[in-house]
Amino acid sequence: MEGYEPKVLVFACNWCSYAGADMAGVSRLQMPPNCRIIRVMCSARVRPEMVISALSKGIDGVLVLGCHPGDCHYSEGNFYTRRRALVLQKLLDCFGIARERFQVQWVSAAEGAKFAETIRKVVTQIAKLGPNPIGKSDGK
Amino acid sequence: MTKLHYFNKADLPAVLNVLQEKWDVFAPIKRGVELRIRELPFTGEVYLGPKKPLIPLKMLFLPEVEDLFLLDIDKTGPHITPMEPIARERVIWGVLGCDIASLALLDRVFLKKPVDEAYRKRREQSILIAMACIGEGPECFCTSLGIDPLQPTGADAVLADTGETYLITFITEKGKRLIEALQPFLKESAETTDSRKIKEVLKLKYNRGDIPADQVPKEEKKLWDLSIWGDLASRCLGCGVCTVLCPTCHCFDVEDEQHGSSGKRFRAWDSCMNPGFTRMASGENPRPTQRERLRQRFLHKLTYFPVKEGVPACVGCGRCIVNCPVGIKIDQIITEIVKSFCRGD
Amino acid sequence: MENKLREIAREFLQQPDAQCFIGYEQVNEGPVRPAFIHTPGEVNRLVWNRECYTNLAAYLPKFAKTGGIVGIAVKGCDARALRELIRARQVERSKVFIVGLPCTGLKAPEGESIAERCFGCIFPKDFQYDAVLGPMTTPDFPPRTEDETLSGLSPEERFSFWEKEIEKCIGCDLCRKICYACFCPECIFESRQPRWVTSRRSLTEKFFYHSVRALHLAGRCIGCGECERGCPAGVRLMLINRQLQKDLQDLFDYKGIGVSEEPPPLLTFSKDDPDPFFGGDQ
Numbered sequence: 001m002e003g004y005e006p007k008v009l010v011f012a013c014n015w016c017s018y019a020g021a022d023m024a025g026v027s028r029l030q031m032p033p034n035c036r037i038i039r040v041m042c043s044a045r046v047r048p049e050m051v052i053s054a055l056s057k058g059i060d061g062v063l064v065l066g067c068h069p070g071d072c073h074y075s076e077g078n079f080y081t082r083r084r085a086l087v088l089q090k091l092l093d094c095f096g097i098a099r100e101r102f103q104v105q106w107v108s109a110a111e112g113a114k115f116a117e118t119i120r121k122v123v124t125q126i127a128k129l130g131p132n133p134i135g136k137s138d139g140k
Numbered sequence: 141m142t143k144l145h146y147f148n149k150a151d152l153p154a155v156l157n158v159l160q161e162k163w164d165v166f167a168p169i170k171r172g173v174e175l176r177i178r179e180l181p182f183t184g185e186v187y188l189g190p191k192k193p194l195i196p197l198k199m200l201f202l203p204e205v206e207d208l209f210l211l212d213i214d215k216t217g218p219h220i221t222p223m224e225p226i227a228r229e230r231v232i233w234g235v236l237g238c239d240i241a242s243l244a245l246l247d248r249v250f251l252k253k254p255v256d257e258a259y260r261k262r263r264e265q266s267i268l269i270a271m272a273c274i275g276e277g278p279e280c281f282c283t284s285l286g287i288d289p290l291q292p293t294g295a296d297a298v299l300a301d302t303g304e305t306y307l308i309t310f311i312t313e314k315g316k317r318l319i320e321a322l323q324p325f326l327k328e329s330a331e332t333t334d335s336r337k338i339k340e341v342l343k344l345k346y347n348r349g350d351i352p353a354d355q356v357p358k359e360e361k362k363l364w365d366l367s368i369w370g371d372l373a374s375r376c377l378g379c380g381v382c383t384v385l386c387p388t389c390h391c392f393d394v395e396d397e398q399h400g401s402s403g404k405r406f407r408a409w410d411s412c413m414n415p416g417f418t419r420m421a422s423g424e425n426p427r428p429t430q431r432e433r434l435r436q437r438f439l440h441k442l443t444y445f446p447v448k449e450g451v452p453a454c455v456g457c458g459r460c461i462v463n464c465p466v467g468i469k470i471d472q473i474i475t476e477i478v479k480s481f482c483r484g485d
Numbered sequence: 486m487e488n489k490l491r492e493i494a495r496e497f498l499q500q501p502d503a504q505c506f507i508g509y510e511q512v513n514e515g516p517v518r519p520a521f522i523h524t525p526g527e528v529n530r531l532v533w534n535r536e537c538y539t540n541l542a543a544y545l546p547k548f549a550k551t552g553g554i555v556g557i558a559v560k561g562c563d564a565r566a567l568r569e570l571i572r573a574r575q576v577e578r579s580k581v582f583i584v585g586l587p588c589t590g591l592k593a594p595e596g597e598s599i600a601e602r603c604f605g606c607i608f609p610k611d612f613q614y615d616a617v618l619g620p621m622t623t624p625d626f627p628p629r630t631e632d633e634t635l636s637g638l639s640p641e642e643r644f645s646f647w648e649k650e651i652e653k654c655i656g657c658d659l660c661r662k663i664c665y666a667c668f669c670p671e672c673i674f675e676s677r678q679p680r681w682v683t684s685r686r687s688l689t690e691k692f693f694y695h696s697v698r699a700l701h702l703a704g705r706c707i708g709c710g711e712c713e714r715g716c717p718a719g720v721r722l723m724l725i726n727r728q729l730q731k732d733l734q735d736l737f738d739y740k741g742i743g744v745s746e747e748p749p750p751l752l753t754f755s756k757d758d759p760d761p762f763f764g765g766d767q
Contacts, residue, residue, distance in 0.1 A: 048700050049673065049693075053681060056693045069756070079754035085761035087703055087751060090732040091696060094635070094725055096643025104761045133644060134689055173719060174653060194717060195655060204656075205685050374505075374521035375544075377662035381717055384657045393684045408684040414658075416675055465663055465715040466539070467518030 006060035006126040008035045010119070011050075013043045015073035016108045017065030023112030024119075031116050032123045035063070042066070043104075044077035048088045051102055058135030061101045061126040065118070068106040078106070100125040101132065144329035146305045151325045152188075156180055156233070158321055163267070164230035166200060168193045177232075188234040188299060188306070190273045190289075190345075192457055196387035197239035198246060200232060201262050205408040208258075208394070213401045225258035231267045231318065234299070237292035238282045238457035240270050242387030244294055248449045249390060267314050270295035275346030279458025281471055283344075284351035287455060290342055300342060351471045352478045353452045356442040363439060368476060373431035375466040380411035382460040382468075388441070388453045391417075412437050438473055486618045490558065490584065491528040493616045497556045497582050498525040504553030506582075507544055509537040519544065533558070533618070535592040538600075540709050542566040543665035546575040556582040561608040561623055565707045565743025566665040568612060572748070575668050585614035585621045602710040602723075605629030607741045634724060648688075651695055653718040656686040660712035660722055661698065666705045673697065699725045704733050704749030705742050 012018040043066025066078040085104040171184040210221040250259040273289040296315030300307040383389040393410040419425040445453035461469045508531040510520035517536045570576040590599035682690045706726045713722045733739045
């Protein structure tokens with residue numbers, strides 16, 4: 001959609017992804033400004049309710065970034081994240097909400113380039129979808 | 141004497157269209173198995189008959205949610221913008237006797253000082269066209285509450301279905317204002333208004349006149365410790381369906397929403413069946429279990445309200461009877477209480 | 486069988502530590518409703534027939550803090566819920582007296598055929614009851630047929646469908662209150678800090694409600710369908726719950742709550758879970 005700038009919420013885990021974001025910043029990598037990044041201690045901190053709340057209030061996409069499975073600072077957190085993400089995807093499928101609007105990716109502290117690449121890719125995908133249809137139908 | 145008019149059923153869509161030029165028009169709309177009062181135009185079939193819309197008429201006078209004011213704070217200070225409750229006058233079709241009667245009860249709450257301005261404005265700006273009703277099902281007992289479903293009072297006009305036509309009696313000055321707009325469709329009936337005429341055409345099919353709601357003792361002390369409250373509370377889920385669907389239930393919560401330096405205050409329906417209804421900031425709850433909450437609801441309808449206003453806060457529509465998932469029925473409760481007092485329990 | 490049930494209940498209520506017996510009753514040929522029997526003299530109120538829909542196990546967490554033993558009559562499906570409640574420590578096994586009701590299928594709303602919810606009945610064959618009315622087996626119900634309502638719809642069509650369904654919702658909370666799995670003393674939808682949903686109950690807040698509830702139930706729903714049957718507005722709640730149950734079966738080979746050996750899928754993980762990537766991602 002032309003001229004449309006999506007709003008994307010990014011949850012980044014403190015130990016891996018947020019450090020990766022720092023790395024991307026320090027390396028002066030170009031990224032679209034559409035993201036609001038929220039630091040969480042572990043990707044497993046992200047409750048599915050947070051994703052649904054964001055989407056239901058009109059956020060165009062939510063991205064959850066965590067450590068690679070096996071590398072979680074808290075040993076198991078991202079295994080739960082992964083499971084929850086799989087179920088949440090199915091729920092969004094059922095409601096007809098585009099898969100691209102909720103994504104999970106593993107980004108480690110050293111992967112500044114991957115962080116930037118992920119942000120670019122996700123924002124492009126969501127921009128193509130257009131605005132989130134959920135907030136628009138709320139007449140009340 | 142007021143003249144009786146009629147118009148052909150086939151003209152109903154045109155009638156409603158014509159009215160929409162000068163008024164907002166509301167009517168019960170059928171969509172599949174769902175029957176709800178909606179503002180026209182709305183996809184679905186307009187329904188005028190004895191089936192009760194799921195959400196009663198109160199939704200148009202005390203809306204399910206209503207913004208009260210907007211608040212904005214800028215460099216010059218706070219600015220409050222009150223919300224207008226109603227934009228233009230409206231005509232509400234197909235209102236059944238139970239729903240019309242519920243307005244009279246709600247009036248006693250909202251039109252008493254301090255007057256609820258939003259409610260009052262909506263009342264003033266509404267032209268109500270009642271529907272003569274033969275009763276929907278075995279749950280109906282409005283006649284026990286002194287309501288005549290075939291000749292509902294309190295409306296601006298009354299409609300009766302004769303099969304091919306709708307007989308329409310314009311009662312109040314407000315109602316008569318519709319005559320001009322509907323001129324192309326109305327034909328004057330040869331007979332003058334006669335309530336017996338309508339009763340000849342329509343026969344009451346479902347209604348129970350033997351529920352002794354006015355015989356429930358008015359002394360709270362007598363009812364406070366009845367075992368029925370505990371019995372019912374055991375199976376009551378506290379879901380609140382009864383409070384949403386009841387034409388006379390009117391409790392609401394007021395809440396604020398904030399977005400940065402602006403916000404809204406709104407009110408929305410609340411339910412006394414909800415555990416948190418009376419919970420206070422300290423955590424104390426004067427109605428800690430379902431027993432207290434359920435007792436309060438029925439005492440309010442059958443004792444507290446009648447003591448203050450002289451009539452029970454129930455219109456005998458039976459929506460709660462049909463929809464309660466665990467079979468708690470107000471007619472049974474009334475009957476049991478009155479019976480136990482007759483027995484001298 | 487009703488007589489045997491009443492006999493068992495009567496004997497139970499004669500015990501000194503018996504608190505009450507939860508079963509079904511039917512008054513004046515009205516709908517069957519839950520019954521709470523406190524004295525042996527009242528047991529003749531109890532019935533057991535093909536209209537005993539309600540999952541009585543949903544009432545048990547209320548009794549958790551009270552003294553005494555609670556007797557309860559459960560069908561096989563309800564026993565699944567009971568098992569989960571015990572596992573989740575909402576009910577102490579030693580404080581319930583469980584009576585098994587052998588079931589040949591509940592009645593569909595119209596006519597005499599078997600209710601749709603009974604198809605594909607998953608029966609916990611190894612559940613330990615304290616007493617039974619007969620052998621706890623169940624007839625071979627035909628498998629559940631896929632509900633075709635959503636299949637073949639594009640995402641936009643699905644979204645449109647759910648917009649219409651959720652718009653019907655009147656925000657009464659019956660689905661939440663009647664469900665055994667909703668036992669949280671502080672429900673997320675009543676939370677004040679944070680305030681996830683306000684009392685406004687707008688369409689988007691209803692969307693939040695139904696999505697989150699479906700997620701909270703994922704893996705714990707027994708498919709009794711009481712939420713949908715009780716919904717005054719007829720919202721097709723079981724479409725979501727059944728879909729998620731099927732998805733969990735496909736993703737994690739999960740048989741169902743109260744039947745599977747494993748805990749509900751969202752309470753655990755496997756190192757072999759697939760990554761949630763799609764569209765040619767790494």
